[in-house]
Amino acid sequence: MRPVRAEIDLAALRANLGLARRLGAGARVWAVVKANAYGHGLSRVVPALAAADGLALIEIGDAVALREAGYARPILLLEGFFEAAELRLFSSHAFTAVVHSAEQLAMLEGAALERPIDVCVKVNTGMNRLGFRAAAAAGAIARLRASAGVASITLMTHFADADGERGIAAQLASFDTVASAAGLPQCTANSAALIRYPQSRRDWVRPGIMLYGCSPLPDRPAEAIGLAPVMTLSSRIIAVQELAPGERLGYGGTFGAEQPMRIGIVACGYADGYPRHAPAGTPILVGARRTRIVGLPSMDMLYADLSGLPEAGPGTAVTLWGRGLSADEVARAAGTVSYELLCSLNARVPVAVTGAA
Ligand SMILES: *Cc1c(COP(=O)(O)O)cnc(C)c1O
Numbered sequence: 360m361r362p363v364r365a366e367i368d369l370a371a372l373r374a375n376l377g378l379a380r381r382l383g384a385g386a387r388v389w390a391v392v393k394a395n396a397y398g399h400g401l402s403r404v405v406p407a408l409a410a411a412d413g414l415a416l417i418e419i420g421d422a423v424a425l426r427e428a429g430y431a432r433p434i435l436l437l438e439g440f441f442e443a444a445e446l447r448l449f450s451s452h453a454f455t456a457v458v459h460s461a462e463q464l465a466m467l468e469g470a471a472l473e474r475p476i477d478v479c480v481k482v483n484t485g486m487n488r489l490g491f492r493a494a495a496a497a498g499a500i501a502r503l504r505a506s507a508g509v510a511s512i513t514l515m516t517h518f519a520d521a522d523g524e525r526g527i528a529a530q531l532a533s534f535d536t537v538a539s540a541a542g543l544p545q546c547t548a549n550s551a552a553l554i555r556y557p558q559s560r561r562d563w564v565r566p567g568i569m570l571y572g573c574s575p576l577p578d579r580p581a582e583a584i585g586l587a588p589v590m591t592l593s594s595r596i597i598a599v600q601e602l603a604p605g606e607r608l609g610y611g612g613t614f615g616a617e618q619p620m621r622i623g624i625v626a627c628g629y630a631d632g633y634p635r636h637a638p639a640g641t642p643i644l645v646g647a648r649r650t651r652i653v654g655l656p657s658m659d660m661l662y663a664d665l666s667g668l669p670e671a672g673p674g675t676a677v678t679l680w681g682r683g684l685s686a687d688e689v690a691r692a693a694g695t696v697s698y699e700l701l702c703s704l705n706a707r708v709p710v711a712v713t714g715a716a
Pocket of ligand 1: 437517549550565567575
């Protein structure tokens with residue numbers, strides 16, 4: 360069998376959620392499981408998220424599947440509804456909707472719902488992606504309060520630079536101004552804010568990436584935060600090539616050997632989810648040893664430099680990311696973020712679940 364594998368460690372997921380809960384210090388936790396639980400498989404991870412107060416995602420089909428599988432706690436749709444016809448599902452399945460726009464507000468006011476729905480009204484405090492501007496928030500809240508379709512209202516915002524230089528101060532100040540006037544429960548704090556700015560946590564927090572064991576902060580490795588990787592992508596060397604000086608490697612011959620080199624051909628490529636744009640030098644584990652990839656990853660294979668690794672050969676285990684080599688580090692070398700690597704895991708990769716309770 361082709362040796363590429365993803366291992367999903369549910370014990371690590373439970374531990375990471377435990378850390379998020381401790382950082383939340385009593386805040387209720389929406390575990391963010393959008394994008395198929397950041398590539399880990401929604402139905403696979405849900406059993407390990409029993410300690411979360413609710414699940415937050417984007418995809419209404421997945422939300423319906425959660426209810427059908429018996430998930431009874433709150434479910435938050437982070438972009439809310441896109442058309443009035445969907446509101447029926449929110450009502451029948453008790454989904455909580457983010458309401459971020461005047462269009463959604465009008466749909467909600469015009470709907471005749473069997474049961475009113477819970478909403479999170481989103482305030483745009485500087486992300487400038489979704490939400491009512493602070494000056495318009497009071498008007499939106501008043502209309503929601505007057506709407507027969509609305510059961511409860513929570514005030515929500517999303518930080519743009521909790522992991523960066525600007526931080527959250529300006530956004531939090533804007534949010535607090537709206538919040539103190541509104542007197543509603545509040546929902547803030549993605550992973551970066553939860554870890555870096557404990558003062559930003561409110562009644563609800565919304566950690567995502569940290570649950571999967573990656574760090575949202577460029578200057579703090581996951582391990583230093585106390586996070587454990589949930590996904591480990593591994594494979595094996597399936598062939599070895601000895602390159603003579605001047606010989607080139609793979610499609611386009613983008614890499615040339617300057618001295619005699621041993622190259623391990625690894626059964627993992629971009630159709631498995633490895634980034635094609637990862638440059639030569641991107642770290643990889645061969646056995647327990649760190650080395651680098653060289654050449655251009657192809658659809659099914661990539662190339663590991665075996666210089667100084669005489670013990671490595673066909674059959675040697677390789678870790679692309681996960682335990683022993685963080686997805687954050689691989690992502691940084693490849694000019695992307697761990698989120699993208701995790702979400703890219705392809706359906707053809709067999710998955711083994713470990714650490715079930
Ligand atoms: C994805 C998302 C989160 C989680 O963000 P992380 O950086 O993964 O912790 C929280 N809130 C909203 C609105 C999101 O879209």
